[in-house]
Amino acid sequence: MNRFLKTGLIGLGGISRVHLDALKNLESARVIAVCDIDTQKLEKARLETGAKAYTDWKELVNDPDVEIVHVLTPHYLHAPMSIYALRQGKHVLCEKPMASELSDALSMIEEADRSAATLNVIFQNRYNASTVALKHIIESGEAGAFKGARASICWHRTAPYYTESGWRGAWRTEGGGVLINQSIHTLDLLSYLGGPIKRVKGSVSTDLLAGAIEVEDNAHAVFEYENGAVGVLHATNDYAFSAPIMLEMAFENGVWQLWAEKLFKLEDGVPKLVTSGESAAHLGEKSYWGASHKTEIEKVYDCILSGKPFEIDGRSAFPALALVKGIYESSASGRWVELTKV
Numbered sequence: 001m002n003r004f005l006k007t008g009l010i011g012l013g014g015i016s017r018v019h020l021d022a023l024k025n026l027e028s029a030r031v032i033a034v035c036d037i038d039t040q041k042l043e044k045a046r047l048e049t050g051a052k053a054y055t056d057w058k059e060l061v062n063d064p065d066v067e068i069v070h071v072l073t074p075h076y077l078h079a080p081m082s083i084y085a086l087r088q089g090k091h092v093l094c095e096k097p098m099a100s101e102l103s104d105a106l107s108m109i110e111e112a113d114r115s116a117a118t119l120n121v122i123f124q125n126r127y128n129a130s131t132v133a134l135k136h137i138i139e140s141g142e143a144g145a146f147k148g149a150r151a152s153i154c155w156h157r158t159a160p161y162y163t164e165s166g167w168r169g170a171w172r173t174e175g176g177g178v179l180i181n182q183s184i185h186t187l188d189l190l191s192y193l194g195g196p197i198k199r200v201k202g203s204v205s206t207d208l209l210a211g212a213i214e215v216e217d218n219a220h221a222v223f224e225y226e227n228g229a230v231g232v233l234h235a236t237n238d239y240a241f242s243a244p245i246m247l248e249m250a251f252e253n254g255v256w257q258l259w260a261e262k263l264f265k266l267e268d269g270v271p272k273l274v275t276s277g278e279s280a281a282h283l284g285e286k287s288y289w290g291a292s293h294k295t296e297i298e299k300v301y302d303c304i305l306s307g308k309p310f311e312i313d314g315r316s317a318f319p320a321l322a323l324v325k326g327i328y329e330s331s332a333s334g335r336w337v338e339l340t341k342v
């Protein structure tokens, strides 16, 4: 494939490093515009990429040369930026979560339906070697019927991580805490691998980080799949370090555990290695993020250039956000909540 897309990046904070590194090595991409309201970050990115620099994100979107916009900004800006870009006919690759509110996510999907351009969302852990291998085992029929899941997300976030960011820790700008930010990848895998989730009962609290944040630093939930299987989830940002996430998926013919890029199968109750993926540490990513941004970005570009739909569009990314918001609603009401469908 000779053609490439001309890319604009909005938001040049932590995750932009991962996108820029991935894009640098892609034949199908040329970074031609960068944007941030922080002029120091903007100048650094301009010098690194040689791209046009904008402080006003609408000007970047309206740059006639820009064909695809990566939305790498705080959560509450994902919807307005993505919707505006789609309206101008620009493809969008939006970081997770697709939006901070369900109503915004639905508006993004509606806009994408109206637009000739496409809405694509980052959930890079779908492309980890462990996820790809287990998805194959499920689709081949080897696993048999799905029985249940458990997920444990124990990470470490301190008060300065929130207070110094200007947007994390507040409901309006982050849209939640450990669930919407750190856990949403795992919530996505729970339905990507297990199937649609019907209802949830859960509870969230602000504990160790009380005083620094208004969102939750702890959460637990029980949820029921449409096929009757049951899942359980525990998430915290109060652990001593950011441990690898553990996701266990139980099927009729076996129990598999995903530990980041590694997939294990329980044999007599003991995990035996099935697949060992590339370690994220080699790629300069924090290992608990997963290593697969480059894989996902490459697939998005290949799909756009060849006119094929990419699998993680707005509809595909929506269920993870619906589960997050279902847990918040259940925590407030003390009741089971039926998940919003799209």
Ligand SMILES: NC(=O)c1ccc[n+]([C@@H]2O[C@H](COP(=O)([O-])OP(=O)(O)OC[C@H]3O[C@@H](n4cnc5c(N)ncnc54)[C@H](O)[C@@H]3O)[C@@H](O)[C@H]2O)c1
Pocket (backbone or CB within 6 Å): 010, 011, 012, 013, 014, 015, 016, 035, 036, 037, 038, 041, 055, 057, 072, 073, 074, 075, 077, 095, 096, 097, 122, 124, 165, 181, 289
């Ligand atoms: N996929 C992953 O594993 C992963 C990992 C980390 C972060 N993320 C996501 O990436 C997004 C950004 O996170 P981050 O850690 O880079 O945050 P960050 O705070 O480091 O960076 C956000 C950047 O957006 C800029 N910004 C804010 N308002 C803007 C505006 N109006 N116009 C232009 N720029 C603006 C800020 O100045 C900042 O540089 C979030 O959605 C986050 O959840 C994803």
